[in-house]
Amino acid sequence: MLPNIQIPSTNAVISTAASVAATTMLVRSFAKDFVPHEIRQYILTKFRYFLATFTNEIIVVVDEYEGLNKNQLFSAAEIYLGTIFNHSTRIFRASLPEKEKKIHVSVEGNEELRDKFCGFQLKWRMTIRQTQARYVPYPDEYSSTIQSEFRYFQLSFHKKYKNKVLDEYLPYIVEKSKSIKQERKTLKLLTLKSERHGPRGNPWQSVNLDHPATFETLAMDTEIKNMVIDDLERFVNRKEFYRKVGKAWKRGYLLFGPPGTGKSSLIAAMANYLNFDVYDLELTDIRGNSELRRLIISTANRSILVVEDIDASIDLSERGQAAPPRPLPMYPSPYNQGTKVTLSGLLNFIDGLWSSCGDERIIVFTTNHKDKLDPALLRPGRMDVHIHMSYCTPCGFKMLVSTYLGITEHPLIMEVEQMIGTTKVTPAEVGEQLLKSDDPEVVLRGLIEFLEKKKESEEAKAFKENLEVTKAEVLPKPEEEKDGASRDMKDVKSLEGLKELIEMVQASPANAGELVIKRDKASIALKGLIEFLDGKNRVEDIKASETNSGESTSAKVQESCKEVKI
Numbered sequence: 001m002l003p004n005i006q007i008p009s010t011n012a013v014i015s016t017a018a019s020v021a022a023t024t025m026l027v028r029s030f031a032k033d034f035v036p037h038e039i040r041q042y043i044l045t046k047f048r049y050f051l052a053t054f055t056n057e058i059i060v061v062v063d064e065y066e067g068l069n070k071n072q073l074f075s076a077a078e079i080y081l082g083t084i085f086n087h088s089t090r091i092f093r094a095s096l097p098e099k100e101k102k103i104h105v106s107v108e109g110n111e112e113l114r115d116k117f118c119g120f121q122l123k124w125r126m127t128i129r130q131t132q133a134r135y136v137p138y139p140d141e142y143s144s145t146i147q148s149e150f151r152y153f154q155l156s157f158h159k160k161y162k163n164k165v166l167d168e169y170l171p172y173i174v175e176k177s178k179s180i181k182q183e184r185k186t187l188k189l190l191t192l193k194s195e196r197h198g199p200r201g202n203p204w205q206s207v208n209l210d211h212p213a214t215f216e217t218l219a220m221d222t223e224i225k226n227m228v229i230d231d232l233e234r235f236v237n238r239k240e241f242y243r244k245v246g247k248a249w250k251r252g253y254l255l256f257g258p259p260g261t262g263k264s265s266l267i268a269a270m271a272n273y274l275n276f277d278v279y280d281l282e283l284t285d286i287r288g289n290s291e292l293r294r295l296i297i298s299t300a301n302r303s304i305l306v307v308e309d310i311d312a313s314i315d316l317s318e319r320g321q322a323a324p325p326r327p328l329p330m331y332p333s334p335y336n337q338g339t340k341v342t343l344s345g346l347l348n349f350i351d352g353l354w355s356s357c358g359d360e361r362i363i364v365f366t367t368n369h370k371d372k373l374d375p376a377l378l379r380p381g382r383m384d385v386h387i388h389m390s391y392c393t394p395c396g397f398k399m400l401v402s403t404y405l406g407i408t409e410h411p412l413i414m415e416v417e418q419m420i421g422t423t424k425v426t427p428a429e430v431g432e433q434l435l436k437s438d439d440p441e442v443v444l445r446g447l448i449e450f451l452e453k454k455k456e457s458e459e460a461k462a463f464k465e466n467l468e469v470t471k472a473e474v475l476p477k478p479e480e481e482k483d484g485a486s487r488d489m490k491d492v493k494s495l496e497g498l499k500e501l502i503e504m505v506q507a508s509p510a511n512a513g514e515l516v517i518k519r520d521k522a523s524i525a526l527k528g529l530i531e532f533l534d535g536k537n538r539v540e541d542i543k544a545s546e547t548n549s550g551e552s553t554s555a556k557v558q559e560s561c562k563e564v565k566i
């Protein structure tokens, strides 16, 4: 027989439920009004712990801040979760930071996200809690912001995966977020702040580096270009190798060559290729070795440190000594009182201090005069790769034509290539000419004209230089003139003297000398020389460069020459 159970009426159930709900609401609003937030949180946490004893779920809490510093795990999770939205996600945040190209997506508060790792499920939830306002420093440490909310992630999963989550999943998230960050990163060019007081604070200021140079647009010999790309690839993939051989993970490049041959463009191409920020270090702005040390330490990993025109930035002759102060500027500030960075300080930072304070660093020195550099600076280990940025070659020209004009074939290309092979013209100059019109015919004709003029002026310059050499060899030196030990210029009136003169001219590789060499007889040779000088109208040039030692010696030579019966 069934016990006599009295089933409550529907009305009674509804009225009981309503009164429970009303009581709950009353308790809630009472608790909210009269129980302090901290106590409520405490009770809630205890309640969760109590419930957790009945479940197999573990919750890991990841706070946004660790003391005053940002918790790196929180930042990593924030980035990572922005990439794993699934169909159940209803709300998320999207933003396009200034000067960035990609939209950032991040998780919205209280949204639950599910993730899968090694076959098991995990749940993420971000919670935002209002707190008392407090000051939180910005990453540059110069300023701070007021924050009145507290954010944290809760990561829940089955308790049997605890070790897997802590040892594998969370490190995986950190690594993954690094590569996501790297991909979406906008390159920065960092230069020294003019005001960089005190030992704290970041002395670098940054702007977005939007340099379009890439290895594709760079006019360089393909072989050298491929060598540089291979070297960079090898470098970034050799973390373990550097550790194994006990070497700091850094690489030094020296780029040398005349102005306008693409040294800065190559640095930009390297930065774009590796996705590394560029630190532009102006040594003349630095007050001494100790400031240099501080600046170097504050540079980030995975970056390129550039010192342009190294020969002009530091006194390379004095190892170990402070360079003599430069002339004081018109408006002196504490930072331009003359550099005191020494060569030994620089060497020290390249292989000592700098090596040990970071990973994946590249340092690039550029110079227009490699011969001026101290060999100590150039040795492998400091400058591992020396790259000669030369004048434009036919191969480089082809690349420029294809980038600037978008063509690879044209009847005039061959002609230009031949001229480029025999003219000292920089890629910058060629690029300038290629910009002048959209019509390849017009541009290439203009370039041919430009190259012709360039060649002419080059020849004239070489001629003048050679003539100077010849003059120096033929004419007596002032001190010789003084003690009378030299041959008197009047002697050249005699045929013997002329022969001697011509022999001396012949010994020189100069153009004028070559003219003389072509003649067998001294008299004909001399005549040729005079005609040459007259014809080319070079006599005036020579006169202008004479010293004020009485009568012009070139005029004397000419005079003497004319007196001879030819």
Ligand SMILES: Nc1ncnc2c1ncn2[C@@H]1O[C@H](COP(=O)(O)OP(=O)(O)OP(=O)(O)O)[C@@H](O)[C@H]1O
Residues within 6 Å of the ligand: 217, 218, 219, 220, 258, 259, 260, 261, 262, 263, 264, 265, 266, 368, 389, 427, 428, 429, 431
């Ligand atoms: N090899 C090159 N390939 C493509 N463009 C080049 C090359 N060299 C120079 N240019 C062009 O010329 C301009 C100036 O070149 P860049 O500043 O790189 O030369 P540089 O060697 O660094 O000169 P400087 O020694 O004066 O600093 C660049 O903006 C680029 O457009």
